[in-house]
Amino acid sequence: MKKTNSQKFRLGLFVSIGTIIFLVVIYLIGQRQSMFKKNFTISAYFQNVNGLQNGNNVRYSGIDIGTVKEITMINDSTIKVNMVIDKKIAGHIHKDAVATIGSDGLVGNMLVNIVPGERLETVISNGDVIKSSNKLGTDDILNTLNVTNKNAAKLTADLLKITNKLLEGKGTLGVLLNDTILAKDLKQSVANLKKVSQGASNTVNELNHMIVSLKTNDDTVLGMLMNDTISGNKLKTIVSNLEVSSSKVDSLIGNINVLVRDINSSKGAFNYITKDTSLVNSLKSTLKNINEGTEKFNENMEAFKHNFLTRGYFRKLEKQKKKAEKKSNK
């Protein structure tokens, strides 16, 4: 049966319109992604979504569980993100789960990461709002890096100054680095220190040895003191005897004191000799008289020598004396 042009036209129109409707329908279906899956919606509030867009993935513990459905501005600092997630996975997400904005790799798309919470609360249901945590955005990181960079620049400039001074030999460290004599001295000092420490070590060893020998050898006084119990007992008795003796000496001294006091106070011969000044004077005059007497006696004797009666006797005595001298010289 041959179709008329009118019929063909209507058919063509129908096919064209049908195709357009088909295209529109599949476009609309494509807009509402995952419509053939059983989904439900949850949402979270953020201060900054860092470029998150509709259709970005939603991840729970690293698994893609849905997409971002809608991003709306609630007020100047709050943004609501609605997410469509797979109902099968939703049974594992608790209400205390935390949503964060992340990125899929360094240059990848933004995504919402849902991190499991303490699992203390019940499982989420359709339309629930979960907590969110605002991570540092790239801009914030770059700002911080900028400050760090400036500080690093200052630090390196200072370091450069320090190293230059060091190289020029300025300051203590510079001298330490550049002065060869100082280095040699230091080397010598270290060598000396080494010797000293060696000596000290030897001394300590010797001391140790001495202490050990003191501990073990009873022949020395200290060793005996430390180790010999019999000698110790003897020493104890000696010390106690000494104590007794000292007490006796003490009483003796007391008696002497009494005696001395008595001497001082009494009128005995000793006191008379030591204290009476008139006695001294009379003794002095007596001695003077004796001196005078002896002088006069000498004069008398000289006169007696020249007397004719006794002169011969004295000449005889002189001759005998000379003879004796001659004999001794020979």
Add this chain to the structure above:
Amino acid sequence: MLRFDVMTKQLKSFFIEIGELSLFTSRFFKETFKQPFELKELLQQCYQIGNRSLLLVSITGFIIGLVLTLQTRPTLMEFGAVSWMPSMVGISIVREIGPIITALVCAGKIGSGISAELGSMRVTEQIDAMEVSGINPFKYLVVTRVLAVTFMLPLLIIIADTIALFGSFLVENVKGNVSFVLFFNQVLDALKFGDVVPATIKSFFFGAAIGLIGSFKGYNCEEGTAGVGKATNIAVVSTSLLLFIIDFMAVFVTDIFFEL
């Protein structure tokens, strides 16, 4: 006023054309499942269509792979992401570039061939002669050709994809010293079920569109040799346009089922 008349006339003829094409398509489906099946002719057409286009498709595929890699390489190098080249080229060739370019080449080669062949048969009244001699010319000429293109085009596209990947590998091997095993491991790792299946399904539709429009234009060719030329020309242009529309719809449908 005159212009409006012309426009209306053109629009009317456009819709009539679509109506005729729709009737032609419905007749094709009816005739396809009617006995007797022209299997011998179908195989002959498959051989003719597939074999005749193989070299052209291979060369095109190879050049596409080569050029795509060469052109993308500097940009990827800028980001230090040359290692992503095999997966990127693999996905873009298998998903989109391979099917659409091969289909366009085949629209020029096979579509115009079918249209010209059937058109000249129509002009030389061979089709009328067949009708007279009791052979169903639609079944013998149109159904076999359309089915042949529908079945052969996906195969040609698969071959073109493979050769394009080889072309890409050649560049990567020369410029980036990437080994054969590494390149194809990365390509196959990146490709998913959702990449290969929609592209293959889409290529059946591409084949059917090329065969149907080519046959439709040739079968309904106007009188005279000029008519053959005109039919061929319109067939190629319409097919190319329709291929993009089908591709567009295929992307939407794939998006729904495979979430691109």
